[in-house]
Amino acid sequence: MRTNLLFLYFLFIFSSLGAITILEDTVVYKIIGDNKMRLFITYDQDKSRLKPCILFFYGGGWVKRNNNQFKDYCDYFAKKGYVCIRAEYRVTEMEKSTPFESLSDARSAIRYVRMNSYKFNIIPENIIAVGGSAGGHLAAACASTKKFDDIKDNVSISCVPNALVLFNPVIDNGPAGYGYERIGKMYKEFSPLHNLHSGMPPTTIFIGDKDKLIPVETIEYYVKAMNILGVRCDLHLYKNEGHGFFNSKKYKTVMINEMERFLLSLDL
Numbered sequence: 045m046r047t048n049l050l051f052l053y054f055l056f057i058f059s060s061l062g063a064i065t066i067l068e069d070t071v072v073y074k075i076i077g078d079n080k081m082r083l084f085i086t087y088d089q090d091k092s093r094l095k096p097c098i099l100f101f102y103g104g105g106w107v108k109r110n111n112n113q114f115k116d117y118c119d120y121f122a123k124k125g126y127v128c129i130r131a132e133y134r135v136t137e138m139e140k141s142t143p144f145e146s147l148s149d150a151r152s153a154i155r156y157v158r159m160n161s162y163k164f165n166i167i168p169e170n171i172i173a174v175g176g177s178a179g180g181h182l183a184a185a186c187a188s189t190k191k192f193d194d195i196k197d198n199v200s201i202s203c204v205p206n207a208l209v210l211f212n213p214v215i216d217n218g219p220a221g222y223g224y225e226r227i228g229k230m231y232k233e234f235s236p237l238h239n240l241h242s243g244m245p246p247t248t249i250f251i252g253d254k255d256k257l258i259p260v261e262t263i264e265y266y267v268k269a270m271n272i273l274g275v276r277c278d279l280h281l282y283k284n285e286g287h288g289f290f291n292s293k294k295y296k297t298v299m300i301n302e303m304e305r306f307l308l309s310l311d312l
Contacts, residue, residue, distance in 0.1 A: 069085045073131075081149055082111075084118075086122040095125055098172045100114040100117065103180070106181075111132055114176075117299075131150065133153065134149050147186075148194045174210075175211070176291070178214050178223075189236065208245055212251045212257070213263075222258065242273045250290055250302070255287045282295070
């Protein structure tokens with residue numbers, strides 16, 4: 045009897061999710077010369093309440109563009125009552141840009157969403173930034189670093205997310221970290237690890253123990269430093285998995301479920 049009830053419960057949940065109409069929209073949040081940086085928005089039709097927002101930053105070493113990396117995440121969380129936004133930003137391959145311009149765009153994107161929260165029907169104090177690899181760096185750096193603002197930005201509007209979900213993030217840009225050959229001495233202002241403070245948002249991190257780009261020891265040090273500062277920082281370590289494992293079909297559902305569990309624990 046209990047098994048039948050559970051089956052009916054989950055059948056109801058998945059049927060309900062499937063019945064929700066999901067809409068998509070695209071807006072330009074920033075124009076640099078001939079380049080128009082876009083936000084890809086996924087949401088449901090319910091306008092009866094303001095909603096939390098999940099803002100995604102794709103990975104690619106600040107070099108490659110991958111606007112669809114978190115599309116499945118957006119489709120899922122939009123059905124669960126979030127407004128989901130995938131942010132485009134300048135990358136070397138397309139705009140001949142540096143990582144500094146990538147971070148500038150990420151900061152602009154968060155400010156734009158917060159400033160236009162009424163248009164998107166979101167709660168401006170409930171913006172969760174999510175990123176993978178270099179996108180994880182952008183999310184974390186928006187919360188930690190103080191520089192690299194676009195001169196056209198209204199800096200009175202905060203670019204600090206209210207929570208962070210980071211997938212094998214680039215968090216150390218120092219001499220022994222990722223991207224130092226491009227960042228150079230600016231790592232002291234650019235690297236999240238070197239700019240942690242007690243005002244950091246609650247964070248959860250996912251990484252494989254065979255990641256050849258992001259040492260697990262670096263992530264563990266980051267988590268320890270966050271905890272010492274009194275900031276919640278959870279670590280999820282996956283055995284025998286390398287960089288970018290969260291993109292695989294094997295782990296996508298697992299990642300979504302763990303991410304949802306984290307967000308629910310924050311009551312966002």
